[in-house]
Amino acid sequence: MKVHSMAKWHWLEHVRDREQLLRLKVLANVPLFAGLSRRQLGKLLVKFFEKEYPSGETIFREGEPGKALFIVLTGRVSICRSLKKEEELLATLTAGGYFGELALIDDQPRFASVRALEPSVLLILYKSDFDDLIEGHRTLAIRVMGNLLKTLAAYVRRAQTQANGRNSMSPGRTSAPDQRTVTSEDVPRD
Amino acid sequence: MIEGEPEKVNGFGRSNSTGLMPPPSVIWALAIAFVTLIVYLSRGFVLLLFLSATIAYLLNPIVKVAEAAMIKRRVAVSVIYLGIGVAFLVTSYFVFPRLRAEVNTLSGNLPFFGQRFDEAVDVLQNEIVERYPAADGLFTTRELRYEKLNDFIEQQVADLPLLLGHLASIVLAGVLIPFFSFFFLRDSRKIVKFVLDRLPANHIETTVAVWCEIDRTVGRYLRGLAIEGIVVGVSAALGLTILGVNYPLLLGLVTGFANIVPYLGPIIGGATAVLVALIQFKSLTVIAQVVILYLSLKLLDLVAIQPLAVGKGNDLHPVLLIASIIVGEHALGIIGMIIAVPTITILQKIASLLLERRRYSSRMLHSRPKSDVQLQTYVC
Numbered sequence: 001m002k003v004h005s006m007a008k009w010h011w012l013e014h015v016r017d018r019e020q021l022l023r024l025k026v027l028a029n030v031p032l033f034a035g036l037s038r039r040q041l042g043k044l045l046v047k048f049f050e051k052e053y054p055s056g057e058t059i060f061r062e063g064e065p066g067k068a069l070f071i072v073l074t075g076r077v078s079i080c081r082s083l084k085k086e087e088e089l090l091a092t093l094t095a096g097g098y099f100g101e102l103a104l105i106d107d108q109p110r111f112a113s114v115r116a117l118e119p120s121v122l123l124i125l126y127k128s129d130f131d132d133l134i135e136g137h138r139t140l141a142i143r144v145m146g147n148l149l150k151t152l153a154a155y156v157r158r159a160q161t162q163a164n165g166r167n168s169m170s171p172g173r174t175s176a177p178d179q180r181t182v183t184s185e186d187v188p189r190d
Numbered sequence: 191m192i193e194g195e196p197e198k199v200n201g202f203g204r205s206n207s208t209g210l211m212p213p214p215s216v217i218w219a220l221a222i223a224f225v226t227l228i229v230y231l232s233r234g235f236v237l238l239l240f241l242s243a244t245i246a247y248l249l250n251p252i253v254k255v256a257e258a259a260m261i262k263r264r265v266a267v268s269v270i271y272l273g274i275g276v277a278f279l280v281t282s283y284f285v286f287p288r289l290r291a292e293v294n295t296l297s298g299n300l301p302f303f304g305q306r307f308d309e310a311v312d313v314l315q316n317e318i319v320e321r322y323p324a325a326d327g328l329f330t331t332r333e334l335r336y337e338k339l340n341d342f343i344e345q346q347v348a349d350l351p352l353l354l355g356h357l358a359s360i361v362l363a364g365v366l367i368p369f370f371s372f373f374f375l376r377d378s379r380k381i382v383k384f385v386l387d388r389l390p391a392n393h394i395e396t397t398v399a400v401w402c403e404i405d406r407t408v409g410r411y412l413r414g415l416a417i418e419g420i421v422v423g424v425s426a427a428l429g430l431t432i433l434g435v436n437y438p439l440l441l442g443l444v445t446g447f448a449n450i451v452p453y454l455g456p457i458i459g460g461a462t463a464v465l466v467a468l469i470q471f472k473s474l475t476v477i478a479q480v481v482i483l484y485l486s487l488k489l490l491d492l493v494a495i496q497p498l499a500v501g502k503g504n505d506l507h508p509v510l511l512i513a514s515i516i517v518g519e520h521a522l523g524i525i526g527m528i529i530a531v532p533t534i535t536i537l538q539k540i541a542s543l544l545l546e547r548r549r550y551s552s553r554m555l556h557s558r559p560k561s562d563v564q565l566q567t568y569v570c
Contacts, residue, residue: 017262024260042258049398051386059391065547067395124394126402 020045023123026073029096032147040140047133048123053077053116061113066103068124072096075120081112092117101148104130230521237525238363242370247412249375267376271368285439292437306469313472396547403539408532418495419446422487426459429483433476435467445484449491451527452515456491460484510534 027033027041036044050073053059059070062082072093079099080087090112093099099114104127134141211217229236249270256266299306374381382401389397423446430438445459460481467480511531518530 015262015265016260017257020257020260020262039258042260046254046257049386049401050383051394053391057391060395061392064392065395067399124398126395126398128399128406129402132406 023048023073026071026096027123030071030098032069032098032101032151033144034147035143036140040137040143043137043140044125044133047129048125051122051124053120053122055116055118055120057116059114059116059122060100060110062111063109065107066100066110067107068100068126069098069104069130070100070114071098071123071125073121073123075122076117077114077120077122078117079112079114087113101151103127104148233522237522237529238366239370240529241363241525242367243374244412245367245371246374246378247409248416249371250378250409251413253375263379264376267372270375271372289439289443292440296437296440303469307465310468310472314468314474314477317474396543400540400543403543404536407535407539411532411535414496415450418491419449421495422446422449422456422459422491425487425490426463426484429487430463430480433467433479433483435463435476435480436470437466441466445487451524452511452531454515454527456484456488510538 024038024041024045027045028036028038033041033044048071053075059077060066072095074095076092076094077097077099078092079090081090082088091097099112100110102108102111104125107127134144249267252270253263253266256269257263386394386397423442426445427438427442430441435441441459441463444462445456448455448459448462451458463480463484464477467476471477511534514530514534515527518526518528518533520526522529
């Protein structure tokens with residue numbers, strides 16, 4: 001029995017892709033893909049491209065067309081937004097962090113700029129590849145879209161809260177929050 | 191995963207490249223012209239690589255399934271090649287003896303081909319004239335036809351050394367293509383990553399977009415074409431066996447391969463079968479049956495096989511499609527006709543994505559594009 005299990009272990013060791021397993025682990029911890037089975041994550045994983053970014057390299061800039069979702073595999077990236085002449089740091093993401101998810105929904109320009117703070121490896125999922133995948137996998141589509149909607153709902157609530165805060169300070173203003181000010185990157189990911 | 195709270199930082203300065211550098215469009219045009227020239231000059235080798243990449247494309251979905259199951263890519267590719275090898279051996283054992291017998295019979299009959307063809311045409315002419323006497327004046331005299339046929343055969347015999355030269359290239363290609371395709375398939379991820387890592391970050395999304403579009407369109411087209419070729423070839427072989435036509439396997443093989451060439455391929459396949467049926471039966475009825483079989487196959491192909499197998503893989507305008515085939519034929523012969531469609535599809539996809547990006551950039555200079563979603567004045 002023991003010999004059999006040892007043989008099995010060795011066999012798996014030679015066949016299993018350890019790098020791919022590490023990527024799968026990272027992907028499994030991404031909130032956007034929460035609830036997906038290992039098999040679904042595997043199907044999703046093969047759609048990703050991988051790229052290394054040297055420290056200081058800009059991944060994309062605010063206003064550029066967005067066509068892909070990015071996931072930090074290793075390293076650290078910063079997300080900033082132009083504010084008049086300065087730039088506001090919105091967040092710093094490490095392994096498992098994701099950004100650019102709104103590109104999976106529409107082709108609007110990027111809300112913020114992203115830069116690698118240290119040598120980083122990112123996984124890139126192109127929108128049409130994602131569309132192709134969800135077209136043939138209903139459960140996967142429902143789960144990911146559900147997670148995406150939860151994220152969007154969080155953006156809206158946050159924007160609403162911020163707008164309410166502003167309204168309470170200036171009683172004359174009653175308009176609804178401007179949804180364009182909601183960034184794809186400022187969602188709380190706890 | 192998120193570290194730190196919002197704070198003010200400086201950075202993200204876009205470098206202004208002003209100087210003596212020519213505009214990017216000129217650099218791109220020169221690069222494309224240079225690459226085209228290199229490709230044309232080494233077209234034999236490029237063609238070999240193209241065919242290898244085609245095989246890799248056809249097998250890539252199976253590798254992706256294995257990769258999704260966390261199996262090492264090289265293991266998956268090795269197993270697939272082993273499987274293909276076993277399948278080839280099994281096919282060789284069961285099908286090749288029959289195919290070889292057909293080839294041997296055909297080569298044995300080739301010296302009498304002219305005479306038999308001539309006899310068959312005579313019989314057919316008489317049959318037609320008997321049924322429709324008015325058609326008598328439409329046919330050429332036997333002497334003239336014999337002269338033309340002899341010229342044709344002499345030309346083919348003169349080209350035989352050239353054909354043998356090609357045969358050596360074909361054998362070499364038969365060895366090199368599986369070899370190259372194995373490495374293409376095994377290392378395609380590494381190749382893509384190598385290219386992506388060396389590209390400037392601001393081109394990544396467009397490059398990934400172009401690659402994905404090419405992968406989707408061309409991959410679907412090539413896989414569809416392969417499925418279509420196999421289904422049409424097997425159906426033709428079955429149909430010809432039922433009709434009792436000689437060399438059904440060989441003709442099915444020719445039909446399947448010829449089907450790869452758009453428009454002209456089915457005609458070549460059908461004409462070959464008609465020729466064999468004409469020599470064998472010397473009867474208008476069987477020829478009509480063979481023609482009906484090939485027309486039915488074409489109809490089946492258009493109605494069922496193509497929509498299922500190729501799908502929306504090729505959305506080229508028919509004029510562009512035919513023009514590309516003609517240009518391909520002029521540049522690289524029959525192989526050029528086969529690769530014309532995927533090549534023009536790739537170029538069309540690249541051009542449309544680059545134009546889209548250009549349009550987007552110029553629009554961004556003036557105004558931020560608006561979403562087409564109607565927003566409510568409240569959220570609750």
